[in-house]
Amino acid sequence: MNHSPLKIFFIIVAAFSILNGCDETFDLPPSVYSGIKFSYSDSSKTTSPIISAYGLGVVGINGADSLLYDSVSTNEISVTFSLNDSSAFVFTIDSLTDTLTVYHTNTLIEESIESGFYYEYEITSINFTTNRIDSVAIPDSTVTSVWNENLEIYINNNN
Amino acid sequence: MKILKYILTTIISILLLCSTEYARGQQPQKEKKPQRTDNFIHMEGIRIGTNLSMPFQSFWTKGDRYGVEANVDFELKPNLYPVAEIGWEKMKMDQDYVKYNSSGSYLRIGLNYNLLESESKKEKDILYIGCRYGLSYATQQIESYTVNNSYWNVENVVSGSFPSQNYHCQWIGLLLGLKGEIAKNFYMGWAIHYKVAVLKGNLDMPIASFAPGYGNIEKGSAFDFTYSIAYNIPFRIGTR
Numbered sequence: 001m002n003h004s005p006l007k008i009f010f011i012i013v014a015a016f017s018i019l020n021g022c023d024e025t026f027d028l029p030p031s032v033y034s035g036i037k038f039s040y041s042d043s044s045k046t047t048s049p050i051i052s053a054y055g056l057g058v059v060g061i062n063g064a065d066s067l068l069y070d071s072v073s074t075n076e077i078s079v080t081f082s083l084n085d086s087s088a089f090v091f092t093i094d095s096l097t098d099t100l101t102v103y104h105t106n107t108l109i110e111e112s113i114e115s116g117f118y119y120e121y122e123i124t125s126i127n128f129t130t131n132r133i134d135s136v137a138i139p140d141s142t143v144t145s146v147w148n149e150n151l152e153i154y155i156n157n158n159n
Numbered sequence: 160m161k162i163l164k165y166i167l168t169t170i171i172s173i174l175l176l177c178s179t180e181y182a183r184g185q186q187p188q189k190e191k192k193p194q195r196t197d198n199f200i201h202m203e204g205i206r207i208g209t210n211l212s213m214p215f216q217s218f219w220t221k222g223d224r225y226g227v228e229a230n231v232d233f234e235l236k237p238n239l240y241p242v243a244e245i246g247w248e249k250m251k252m253d254q255d256y257v258k259y260n261s262s263g264s265y266l267r268i269g270l271n272y273n274l275l276e277s278e279s280k281k282e283k284d285i286l287y288i289g290c291r292y293g294l295s296y297a298t299q300q301i302e303s304y305t306v307n308n309s310y311w312n313v314e315n316v317v318s319g320s321f322p323s324q325n326y327h328c329q330w331i332g333l334l335l336g337l338k339g340e341i342a343k344n345f346y347m348g349w350a351i352h353y354k355v356a357v358l359k360g361n362l363d364m365p366i367a368s369f370a371p372g373y374g375n376i377e378k379g380s381a382f383d384f385t386y387s388i389a390y391n392i393p394f395r396i397g398t399r
Contacts, residue, residue: 026221026254029306058311066310082311108306108317112377113368114221116257117304119317 029111029118030145033078034102037149038093041134042157048073049094049155055079056088056099081106081121081143093155096132100153103127104143120144123151132156198276199237200285206346207231208389210246219384220374222252222259228372230387232271240271242289248371256305263297265372271336283340291332293354295371298325326360328370336385344391352383 038049053069069077071092081087081104088101104121111118121143126136134156140148210228217224226248232240249262269291275284300323307316336350359376360367367376374381 029256055311068310080308080310083306083308083315083317087311108319108364110365113252113257113259113365113375116254117306119306 027112027115029115031080032118032120032143032145033080033147034121034123034143034151035147035149036077036079037152038075038077039152039154040157041154045157048075051077052092053077053079054090055082056090056101076149078147081119083119091133091153093132093153098129098131098133100129100133100136100151101127102151109145118145126151128153130156197237198278200273200275200277200282201237201280202234202240202283202391203395204391204393205231205233206389206391208346208387210244210385210387212349212384212386213246213248222250222369224248224250224374226371228385230389238273240273240287241268242271242291243268244291244372246372250369250371256307258302258304259299259368260302261297261299261369261371263295263371265293265295265370267291267293267332267372269332283346285338287336287338289334289336289350291334291352291354293330293332293372294327295329295373296325296327297360297367297369297371298323299365299368300324301365321365324362324365324367326362326367327358328356328360328367328373328376329358330354330356330370330373330376338387338389344393346389346391347387348389349384349386352385353380354383355380 038051040049050071050073051069052067052071054067058066068079068089079087079089081102083106085105086101086103088099091098091100102123103125104123106119106121109118109120110116123138123141123143126138128136132155134154136154137152138150139152140150142148143150208230210230213226213228226246228244228246228248230242230244232242235241244267245265247262247264250260252259269289271285271287271289273285273287275286301321303318303320305316305318332352332354334350334352336348338346338348341347354373356370356373356376356379360370370376374383
Protein backbone atom coordinates (compact mmCIF):
# COMPACT_ATOMS: atom_id res chain seq x y z
CA MET A 1 0.00 0.00 0.00
CA ASN A 2 1.50 3.30 -1.07
CA HIS A 3 1.41 5.91 1.66
CA SER A 4 2.60 9.31 2.83
CA PRO A 5 0.93 9.65 6.23
CA LEU A 6 2.71 12.81 7.27
CA LYS A 7 1.45 14.65 4.21
CA ILE A 8 -2.14 13.64 4.96
CA PHE A 9 -1.50 14.48 8.59
CA PHE A 10 -0.60 18.08 7.83
CA ILE A 11 -3.51 18.50 5.40
CA ILE A 12 -5.93 17.49 8.12
CA VAL A 13 -4.32 19.86 10.60
CA ALA A 14 -4.75 22.68 8.09
CA ALA A 15 -8.43 21.78 7.68
CA PHE A 16 -9.02 22.01 11.40
CA SER A 17 -7.23 25.33 11.54
CA ILE A 18 -9.74 26.66 9.00
CA LEU A 19 -12.62 25.28 11.06
CA ASN A 20 -11.30 27.33 13.93
CA GLY A 21 -12.67 30.42 12.23
CA CYS A 22 -16.26 29.20 12.46
CA ASP A 23 -18.58 30.87 14.99
CA GLU A 24 -20.25 28.82 17.68
CA THR A 25 -24.03 28.95 17.40
CA PHE A 26 -26.63 27.43 19.69
CA ASP A 27 -30.17 26.38 18.83
CA LEU A 28 -33.00 27.90 20.85
CA PRO A 29 -35.45 25.63 22.69
CA PRO A 30 -38.62 24.75 20.73
CA SER A 31 -41.71 26.96 20.86
CA VAL A 32 -44.84 25.45 22.35
CA TYR A 33 -48.18 26.56 20.90
CA SER A 34 -51.70 25.45 21.65
CA GLY A 35 -53.99 25.02 18.67
CA ILE A 36 -57.51 26.43 18.90
CA LYS A 37 -60.18 25.59 16.36
CA PHE A 38 -63.32 27.71 15.81
CA SER A 39 -66.55 26.09 14.64
CA TYR A 40 -70.07 27.37 14.37
CA SER A 41 -72.56 25.48 16.50
CA ASP A 42 -74.78 25.50 13.43
CA SER A 43 -72.80 23.13 11.26
CA SER A 44 -74.58 24.40 8.16
CA LYS A 45 -72.62 27.64 8.42
CA THR A 46 -69.42 27.01 6.51
CA THR A 47 -67.77 30.46 6.41
CA SER A 48 -64.82 31.27 8.64
CA PRO A 49 -65.30 33.70 11.53
CA ILE A 50 -63.38 36.98 11.74
CA ILE A 51 -61.03 36.57 14.70
CA SER A 52 -58.94 38.99 16.75
CA ALA A 53 -56.99 37.65 19.74
CA TYR A 54 -54.57 38.82 22.41
CA GLY A 55 -53.35 37.70 25.80
CA LEU A 56 -55.08 39.43 28.68
CA GLY A 57 -52.64 41.68 30.49
CA VAL A 58 -50.04 41.61 27.78
CA VAL A 59 -48.85 45.15 27.28
CA GLY A 60 -47.52 46.00 23.88
CA ILE A 61 -46.05 49.12 22.37
CA ASN A 62 -47.65 52.41 23.55
CA GLY A 63 -49.58 50.57 26.25
CA ALA A 64 -51.80 48.75 23.76
CA ASP A 65 -52.51 45.07 24.21
CA SER A 66 -50.37 43.00 21.97
CA LEU A 67 -52.50 41.41 19.29
CA LEU A 68 -51.85 37.81 18.28
CA TYR A 69 -54.40 38.00 15.48
CA ASP A 70 -56.04 41.12 14.08
CA SER A 71 -59.35 40.59 12.26
CA VAL A 72 -58.26 37.45 10.49
CA SER A 73 -60.76 35.20 8.72
CA THR A 74 -59.71 31.75 9.95
CA ASN A 75 -60.88 28.54 11.58
CA GLU A 76 -57.64 27.84 13.44
CA ILE A 77 -55.22 29.88 15.53
CA SER A 78 -52.23 29.12 17.74
CA VAL A 79 -51.60 30.73 21.10
CA THR A 80 -48.77 30.48 23.55
CA PHE A 81 -49.44 29.91 27.25
CA SER A 82 -47.94 31.93 30.06
CA LEU A 83 -45.48 30.41 32.52
CA ASN A 84 -48.00 30.96 35.34
CA ASP A 85 -50.73 28.43 36.06
CA SER A 86 -53.34 30.17 33.89
CA SER A 87 -53.46 32.04 30.60
CA ALA A 88 -56.31 34.37 29.69
CA PHE A 89 -57.13 35.37 26.13
CA VAL A 90 -59.50 37.94 24.72
CA PHE A 91 -61.17 36.93 21.47
CA THR A 92 -63.20 39.19 19.26
CA ILE A 93 -65.28 36.86 17.14
CA ASP A 94 -67.39 38.45 14.45
CA SER A 95 -67.41 41.79 16.34
CA LEU A 96 -68.34 40.38 19.75
CA THR A 97 -65.72 39.94 22.47
CA ASP A 98 -65.23 37.00 24.84
CA THR A 99 -62.59 36.07 27.36
CA LEU A 100 -61.24 32.53 27.66
CA THR A 101 -59.15 31.55 30.66
CA VAL A 102 -57.18 28.31 30.45
CA TYR A 103 -55.87 26.76 33.66
CA HIS A 104 -52.89 24.50 33.19
CA THR A 105 -50.07 22.67 34.94
CA ASN A 106 -46.60 23.27 33.59
CA THR A 107 -43.90 20.65 33.13
CA LEU A 108 -40.28 21.65 32.72
CA ILE A 109 -38.62 19.89 29.78
CA GLU A 110 -34.90 19.83 28.98
CA GLU A 111 -34.42 20.14 25.25
CA SER A 112 -30.63 19.81 25.40
CA ILE A 113 -27.74 21.34 27.25
CA GLU A 114 -27.18 23.48 24.18
CA SER A 115 -30.77 24.74 23.87
CA GLY A 116 -31.77 24.76 27.53
CA PHE A 117 -35.26 24.25 28.95
CA TYR A 118 -38.87 24.94 28.01
CA TYR A 119 -42.34 24.18 29.37
CA GLU A 120 -45.04 21.85 28.17
CA TYR A 121 -48.57 22.18 29.55
CA GLU A 122 -51.53 20.09 30.65
CA ILE A 123 -54.88 21.87 30.44
CA THR A 124 -56.82 21.20 33.63
CA SER A 125 -59.88 23.44 33.21
CA ILE A 126 -61.28 26.42 31.33
CA ASN A 127 -63.52 29.44 31.94
CA PHE A 128 -65.09 31.61 29.30
CA THR A 129 -67.69 34.31 28.73
CA THR A 130 -70.57 33.62 26.38
CA ASN A 131 -71.13 36.68 24.25
CA ARG A 132 -70.20 34.78 21.12
CA ILE A 133 -68.78 31.55 22.51
CA ASP A 134 -71.33 28.80 22.85
CA SER A 135 -69.12 26.12 24.35
CA VAL A 136 -65.52 24.96 24.46
CA ALA A 137 -64.28 21.39 24.07
CA ILE A 138 -60.84 20.04 24.97
CA PRO A 139 -59.98 17.41 22.34
CA ASP A 140 -56.41 17.11 23.63
CA SER A 141 -55.34 18.54 26.97
CA THR A 142 -51.60 18.05 26.41
CA VAL A 143 -49.77 20.99 24.87
CA THR A 144 -46.35 20.00 23.57
CA SER A 145 -43.75 21.24 21.13
CA VAL A 146 -45.58 19.23 18.46
CA TRP A 147 -48.47 21.40 17.29
CA ASN A 148 -51.84 19.91 18.08
CA GLU A 149 -55.49 21.02 18.25
CA ASN A 150 -56.07 21.35 21.99
CA LEU A 151 -59.26 23.43 22.19
CA GLU A 152 -62.32 23.73 20.00
CA ILE A 153 -64.48 26.81 20.47
CA TYR A 154 -68.07 26.56 19.27
CA ILE A 155 -69.58 29.88 18.22
CA ASN A 156 -73.25 30.61 18.58
CA ASN A 157 -75.12 31.82 15.54
CA ASN A 158 -76.81 34.87 17.08
CA ASN A 159 -75.77 37.32 14.43
CA MET B 160 42.56 -31.05 -43.91
CA LYS B 161 38.97 -31.23 -42.83
CA ILE B 162 39.95 -33.26 -39.78
CA LEU B 163 42.62 -30.69 -38.77
CA LYS B 164 40.08 -27.83 -39.07
CA TYR B 165 37.59 -29.73 -36.88
CA ILE B 166 40.25 -30.38 -34.19
CA LEU B 167 41.31 -26.69 -34.11
CA THR B 168 37.72 -25.50 -33.81
CA THR B 169 37.09 -27.86 -30.90
CA ILE B 170 40.29 -26.82 -29.07
CA ILE B 171 39.50 -23.09 -29.48
CA SER B 172 35.94 -23.63 -28.20
CA ILE B 173 37.21 -25.50 -25.15
CA LEU B 174 39.79 -22.77 -24.43
CA LEU B 175 37.17 -20.02 -24.71
CA LEU B 176 34.81 -21.87 -22.40
CA CYS B 177 37.55 -22.42 -19.83
CA SER B 178 38.67 -18.78 -19.94
CA THR B 179 35.07 -17.56 -19.39
CA GLU B 180 34.62 -19.83 -16.39
CA TYR B 181 38.01 -18.70 -15.05
CA ALA B 182 37.08 -15.01 -15.40
CA ARG B 183 33.75 -15.59 -13.62
CA GLY B 184 35.58 -17.30 -10.80
CA GLN B 185 37.91 -14.31 -10.41
CA GLN B 186 34.99 -11.79 -9.81
CA PRO B 187 34.51 -10.82 -6.14
CA GLN B 188 31.36 -12.33 -4.58
CA LYS B 189 28.71 -9.65 -3.78
CA GLU B 190 27.38 -9.80 -0.24
CA LYS B 191 23.79 -10.89 -0.26
CA LYS B 192 21.47 -8.93 2.02
CA PRO B 193 19.49 -11.14 4.34
CA GLN B 194 15.98 -11.39 2.91
CA ARG B 195 13.13 -9.94 5.09
CA THR B 196 10.70 -12.62 5.91
CA ASP B 197 7.81 -10.12 5.86
CA ASN B 198 7.01 -6.46 5.16
CA PHE B 199 5.44 -5.76 8.54
CA ILE B 200 6.10 -2.43 10.25
CA HIS B 201 7.41 -3.30 13.66
CA MET B 202 7.69 -1.29 16.85
CA GLU B 203 9.75 -2.58 19.71
CA GLY B 204 8.80 -1.76 23.28
CA ILE B 205 5.93 0.47 24.30
CA ARG B 206 4.76 3.85 23.05
CA ILE B 207 3.61 6.39 25.64
CA GLY B 208 1.85 9.53 24.54
CA THR B 209 -0.52 12.35 25.29
CA ASN B 210 -3.45 13.86 23.45
CA LEU B 211 -2.43 17.36 22.39
CA SER B 212 -5.89 18.27 21.12
CA MET B 213 -7.54 18.18 24.56
CA PRO B 214 -7.22 21.94 25.28
CA PHE B 215 -8.45 22.85 21.78
CA GLN B 216 -11.63 20.80 21.49
CA SER B 217 -13.86 23.86 21.37
CA PHE B 218 -12.62 24.21 17.77
CA TRP B 219 -14.89 21.36 16.72
CA THR B 220 -17.31 20.90 19.65
CA LYS B 221 -19.74 23.30 21.31
CA GLY B 222 -18.99 24.63 24.77
CA ASP B 223 -15.71 25.12 26.58
CA ARG B 224 -14.18 21.62 26.67
CA TYR B 225 -10.68 20.81 27.88
CA GLY B 226 -8.68 18.16 29.75
CA VAL B 227 -5.64 15.91 29.76
CA GLU B 228 -5.07 12.42 28.39
CA ALA B 229 -2.26 9.86 28.48
CA ASN B 230 -2.15 6.84 26.23
CA VAL B 231 0.00 3.74 25.81
CA ASP B 232 0.23 1.06 23.14
CA PHE B 233 2.55 -1.74 22.08
CA GLU B 234 2.87 -4.27 19.29
CA LEU B 235 1.28 -7.50 20.49
CA LYS B 236 1.49 -9.23 17.11
CA PRO B 237 2.50 -7.87 13.72
CA ASN B 238 0.09 -4.99 12.93
CA LEU B 239 -1.88 -5.47 16.16
CA TYR B 240 -1.52 -2.85 18.91
CA PRO B 241 -3.46 -3.02 22.19
CA VAL B 242 -4.17 0.53 23.41
CA ALA B 243 -5.17 2.11 26.71
CA GLU B 244 -6.11 5.78 27.08
CA ILE B 245 -6.85 7.41 30.42
CA GLY B 246 -7.84 11.01 30.99
CA TRP B 247 -9.75 13.74 32.76
CA GLU B 248 -12.03 16.19 31.03
CA LYS B 249 -14.22 19.21 31.83
CA MET B 250 -16.97 20.85 29.80
CA LYS B 251 -18.62 24.20 30.52
CA MET B 252 -21.56 25.76 28.74
CA ASP B 253 -22.19 29.35 29.72
CA GLN B 254 -25.13 30.99 27.99
CA ASP B 255 -27.86 33.46 28.87
CA TYR B 256 -30.43 30.73 29.47
CA VAL B 257 -28.31 27.86 30.80
CA LYS B 258 -25.07 27.52 32.72
CA TYR B 259 -23.77 23.96 32.81
CA ASN B 260 -20.59 22.22 33.82
CA SER B 261 -19.47 18.61 33.91
CA SER B 262 -16.15 16.97 34.73
CA GLY B 263 -14.81 13.50 35.30
CA SER B 264 -12.38 10.75 34.42
CA TYR B 265 -12.42 8.16 31.69
CA LEU B 266 -10.69 5.05 30.44
CA ARG B 267 -10.67 3.75 26.88
CA ILE B 268 -9.21 0.39 25.93
CA GLY B 269 -9.06 -1.27 22.57
CA LEU B 270 -7.00 -2.40 19.61
CA ASN B 271 -5.41 -0.69 16.62
CA TYR B 272 -4.72 -2.62 13.44
CA ASN B 273 -2.09 -1.26 11.04
CA LEU B 274 -2.98 -1.36 7.35
CA LEU B 275 0.41 -0.40 5.95
CA GLU B 276 3.49 -2.46 5.12
CA SER B 277 6.97 -1.44 4.14
CA GLU B 278 10.03 -2.94 2.46
CA SER B 279 12.27 -0.83 4.69
CA LYS B 280 12.72 -1.62 8.35
CA LYS B 281 13.23 2.07 8.98
CA GLU B 282 9.69 2.93 7.88
CA LYS B 283 7.63 3.35 11.02
CA ASP B 284 4.56 5.30 9.87
CA ILE B 285 1.29 3.48 10.30
CA LEU B 286 -2.26 3.95 9.08
CA TYR B 287 -4.65 2.10 11.32
CA ILE B 288 -8.21 1.27 12.12
CA GLY B 289 -9.23 0.59 15.67
CA CYS B 290 -11.97 -0.20 18.10
CA ARG B 291 -12.53 1.08 21.62
CA TYR B 292 -14.57 0.42 24.72
CA GLY B 293 -14.92 3.50 26.92
CA LEU B 294 -16.03 4.07 30.49
CA SER B 295 -16.34 7.38 32.31
CA TYR B 296 -17.39 8.64 35.72
CA ALA B 297 -18.56 12.23 35.92
CA THR B 298 -20.31 14.91 37.95
CA GLN B 299 -22.56 17.46 36.30
CA GLN B 300 -24.40 20.52 37.55
CA ILE B 301 -26.78 23.02 36.03
CA GLU B 302 -25.85 26.15 37.93
CA SER B 303 -28.74 28.12 36.49
CA TYR B 304 -31.37 28.02 33.80
CA THR B 305 -33.94 30.52 32.58
CA VAL B 306 -37.16 29.99 30.67
CA ASN B 307 -39.06 32.97 29.38
CA ASN B 308 -42.01 33.53 27.15
CA SER B 309 -41.38 36.48 24.92
CA TYR B 310 -45.07 37.11 24.25
CA TRP B 311 -46.24 37.39 27.84
CA ASN B 312 -44.97 40.06 30.20
CA VAL B 313 -41.29 40.59 30.82
CA GLU B 314 -41.66 39.25 34.36
CA ASN B 315 -43.01 35.99 32.93
CA VAL B 316 -39.67 34.31 33.50
CA VAL B 317 -38.84 31.13 35.40
CA SER B 318 -35.32 30.58 36.70
CA GLY B 319 -33.81 27.74 38.67
CA SER B 320 -30.89 25.43 39.19
CA PHE B 321 -30.19 21.75 39.79
CA PRO B 322 -27.80 20.24 42.36
CA SER B 323 -24.79 18.25 41.20
CA GLN B 324 -25.35 14.69 40.00
CA ASN B 325 -22.95 11.76 39.67
CA TYR B 326 -23.28 9.30 36.81
CA HIS B 327 -21.30 6.94 34.63
CA CYS B 328 -21.40 6.20 30.93
CA GLN B 329 -20.12 3.48 28.63
CA TRP B 330 -19.61 3.49 24.91
CA ILE B 331 -18.01 1.65 22.04
CA GLY B 332 -16.26 3.22 19.09
CA LEU B 333 -14.40 2.83 15.84
CA LEU B 334 -11.56 4.99 14.64
CA LEU B 335 -9.25 5.66 11.74
CA GLY B 336 -5.87 7.24 12.35
CA LEU B 337 -2.30 7.88 11.33
CA LYS B 338 0.93 7.84 13.32
CA GLY B 339 4.09 9.19 11.76
CA GLU B 340 7.61 9.00 13.18
CA ILE B 341 8.73 12.65 13.11
CA ALA B 342 12.08 11.99 14.85
CA LYS B 343 13.73 8.84 16.09
CA ASN B 344 11.21 7.17 18.43
CA PHE B 345 8.98 10.30 18.47
CA TYR B 346 5.57 9.91 16.88
CA MET B 347 2.81 12.33 16.05
CA GLY B 348 -0.60 11.44 14.71
CA TRP B 349 -4.29 12.02 14.54
CA ALA B 350 -7.39 9.88 14.68
CA ILE B 351 -11.05 10.37 13.88
CA HIS B 352 -13.33 8.56 16.30
CA TYR B 353 -16.93 7.47 15.85
CA LYS B 354 -18.59 6.57 19.13
CA VAL B 355 -21.91 5.07 20.11
CA ALA B 356 -23.12 5.43 23.70
CA VAL B 357 -24.42 2.18 25.15
CA LEU B 358 -25.11 3.44 28.69
CA LYS B 359 -25.80 7.16 29.02
CA GLY B 360 -26.11 7.70 32.77
CA ASN B 361 -29.44 6.89 34.35
CA LEU B 362 -30.65 10.38 35.24
CA ASP B 363 -34.19 11.73 34.94
CA MET B 364 -33.93 15.49 35.20
CA PRO B 365 -31.70 16.95 34.05
CA ILE B 366 -30.47 14.23 31.74
CA ALA B 367 -26.76 13.36 31.58
CA SER B 368 -25.44 15.60 28.84
CA PHE B 369 -21.70 15.14 28.70
CA ALA B 370 -19.42 12.15 29.19
CA PRO B 371 -15.68 12.75 29.62
CA GLY B 372 -13.79 10.96 26.86
CA TYR B 373 -16.92 10.78 24.74
CA GLY B 374 -18.49 14.23 24.38
CA ASN B 375 -22.15 15.13 24.15
CA ILE B 376 -24.21 12.04 24.99
CA GLU B 377 -27.63 13.56 24.39
CA LYS B 378 -27.42 12.11 20.90
CA GLY B 379 -26.75 8.43 20.55
CA SER B 380 -23.52 8.80 18.59
CA ALA B 381 -20.72 11.29 18.16
CA PHE B 382 -17.63 12.02 16.09
CA ASP B 383 -14.45 13.17 17.78
CA PHE B 384 -10.89 14.02 16.82
CA THR B 385 -7.61 13.40 18.64
CA TYR B 386 -4.14 14.70 17.83
CA SER B 387 -1.40 13.00 19.79
CA ILE B 388 2.32 12.95 20.35
CA ALA B 389 4.09 9.84 21.66
CA TYR B 390 7.50 8.44 22.51
CA ASN B 391 8.49 4.86 21.85
CA ILE B 392 10.57 3.30 24.63
CA PRO B 393 12.31 0.56 22.66
CA PHE B 394 12.89 -2.83 24.21
CA ARG B 395 12.16 -6.32 23.08
CA ILE B 396 8.97 -7.94 24.23
CA GLY B 397 9.19 -11.76 24.25
CA THR B 398 11.31 -13.51 21.61
CA ARG B 399 10.15 -11.63 18.51
